[in-house]
Amino acid sequence: MxxxxxxxxxxxxxxxxxxxWTVAAGVVIALAVVAVVSRxxxxxxxxxxxxxxxxxxxxxxxxxxxxxxxxxxxxx
Amino acid sequence: MSAWALFAAVFLxxxxxxxxxxxxxLAAGTARDWRSALIGLSAAFIVLxxxxxxxxxxxxxxxxxxxxxVVGGFLLVFGLxxxxxxxxxxSGYKALHNEDEIFRKQLAAARAASTQRVGFVxxxxxxxxxxxxxxxxxLEVVFIVLTFGANQNNIPVxxxxxxxxxxxxAVAGILLRSPLARVPENTMKFAVGTLLTAFGIFWGAExxxxxxxxxxxxxxxxxxxxxxxxxxxxxxxxxxxxxxxGPVSSVAPPVGTARS
Numbered sequence: 001m002x003x004x005x006x007x008x009x010x011x012x013x014x015x016x017x018x019x020x021w022t023v024a025a026g027v028v029i030a031l032a033v034v035a036v037v038s039r040x041x042x043x044x045x046x047x048x049x050x051x052x053x054x055x056x057x058x059x060x061x062x063x064x065x066x067x068x069x070x071x072x073x074x075x076x
Numbered sequence: 077m078s079a080w081a082l083f084a085a086v087f088l089x090x091x092x093x094x095x096x097x098x099x100x101x102l103a104a105g106t107a108r109d110w111r112s113a114l115i116g117l118s119a120a121f122i123v124l125x126x127x128x129x130x131x132x133x134x135x136x137x138x139x140x141x142x143x144x145x146v147v148g149g150f151l152l153v154f155g156l157x158x159x160x161x162x163x164x165x166x167s168g169y170k171a172l173h174n175e176d177e178i179f180r181k182q183l184a185a186a187r188a189a190s191t192q193r194v195g196f197v198x199x200x201x202x203x204x205x206x207x208x209x210x211x212x213x214x215l216e217v218v219f220i221v222l223t224f225g226a227n228q229n230n231i232p233v234x235x236x237x238x239x240x241x242x243x244x245x246a247v248a249g250i251l252l253r254s255p256l257a258r259v260p261e262n263t264m265k266f267a268v269g270t271l272l273t274a275f276g277i278f279w280g281a282e283x284x285x286x287x288x289x290x291x292x293x294x295x296x297x298x299x300x301x302x303x304x305x306x307x308x309x310x311x312x313x314x315x316x317x318x319x320x321x322g323p324v325s326s327v328a329p330p331v332g333t334a335r336s
Contacts, residue, residue, distance in 0.1 A: 015215065016150070018157040027152045027276075031145065031284045038285030045288050048281040049298065052156070052273060053305060059160050060309055064169050068320075 020062070026055040079233050082224060085275075086237035089220045089268045093213040094245035095261055100209030102249055103182030108191075108202035115197055116206030124214040128221060128235065135226045141283050147223040148280025154219070155272030159306050162266035167313030217242070220272075227279055270306060274299040 017024045030051035037044040104113035135143065164170040182205070189201045197203045217238050225234030277298055278288065288294035 016153065018153070020157070020160070023156050023160075024153045027149055027156070027280070031149055031280050034281050034284035034286050038287075044284070044286040045281055045294070047286070048152070048277045048284075049301070052152070052277055052302070056156055056159060056163075056273075056305060057309060059156065060163055060313065063160070063164055064313060064316075067169055 020059050022062075023055050023059050026051060030055075079228075079230060082228050082230060082233050083237040085271050086220055086224050086234045087241045088264060089271065090217045090238040090241035091245055092261060092264045092268055093216050094242045097210045097213035097242075098245055098249035099178055100182060100213075101206045101246075104202040104205040104209075107183045108189075108205075109199035112197050112199040112202035113206040116203040116208075117210050119203075120207045120210035120214055123211060124218055127215075127218050128231075131218075131222055132226070132231050135222050136229070136231065138226075141285075143226055143283070144279040145283025147227055148276050148278070148283050150219070150276070151223060151272045152276030152280050154216075155269050155274070155276050158265055158269030159273055159302075160269075162262055162269050163306055163309050163313065165262050166266065166310045168317050169313060224275070227275075266306060267303075270299065270303045274302045277302070 030048050034044045034047045037047060101113055101117050104116065138146075161170070191198075192200045194200045194203075221231065221234045221238045225231030228234070274295065278295055282288060290297075
């Protein structure tokens with residue numbers, strides 16, 4: 001029963017969060033910042049696009065860095 | 077967003093999932109037992125239809141701003157995952173999805189498994205392979221239909237687009253009796269990742285309280301900019317990879333096929 005519950009939880013974690021939890025965390029933080037800033041007189045529309053412009057390259061960079069390390073380790 | 081734009085966005089997104097599900101059902105049917113594979117497919121459709129019927133009205137009942145915040149957040153997370161995978165594959169850092177190879181692997185695994193009859197299902201392995209594959213890919217279709225449809229207050233059009241995508245891909249797969257290897261899946265994945273991310277940016281920010289300059293017209297700027305970000309990243313990564321390993325082979329623009 002516990003194993004099935006764990007598998008069920010892992011399935012939904014993988015389905016929603018995927019293999020890079022920092023992206024999901026970044027999205028939540030960006031939306032929270034928008035919610036706070038939008039209560040002030042400062043425009044808040046630019047925050048999420050900027051967050052995406054940071055999150056996507058960072059996430060891609062993390063994967064490529066790992067792959068490069070693996071490649072250099074296997075070739076040496 | 078017009079009904080046609082909603083239809084096009086959902087149709088494109090669901091076609092990618094349908095291609096992957098078709099490969100699995102074809103493998104189960106070809107290697108094992110078509111009847112059991114089709115029963116598995118039908119059972120998965122019933123579960124998915126029940127999910128749409130149960131969740132659709134519940135999601136539609138949410139206040140629009142809350143809906144946009146939640147849906148926008150999910151779309152952003154999903155879209156960024158898709159876009160990242162498409163960029164990594166297009167730049168040669170990850171192998172392109174090869175429906176032929178996946179089909180061959182599924183076929184080999186299916187042929188090696190033993191046959192077991194359960195109730196009116198002659199081959200339980202073919203049933204579960206088909207059921208799980210369609211259910212898994214179908215959940216993403218359900219998610220896309222509900223999020224796009226509920227946000228535009230038009231779940232029927234979104235469901236129609238998903239149904240058309242699944243039907244066309246399934247018929248093509250059945251007629252060809254082979255995986256749809258020629259479908260440029262990575263290009264489609266790149267386009268869908270761009271759309272999901274762009275709509276996620278728009279709805280998420282709006283739901284959190286931001287006001288877009290130009291209202292809905294802002295999407296006409298967000299979508300191309302998101303695509304440019306992905307294309308730019310692909311170009312940088314390709315150049316980087318070429319500098320290390322030589323020319324990247326077998327990869328055209330964000331094209332190919334894929335899933336991790």
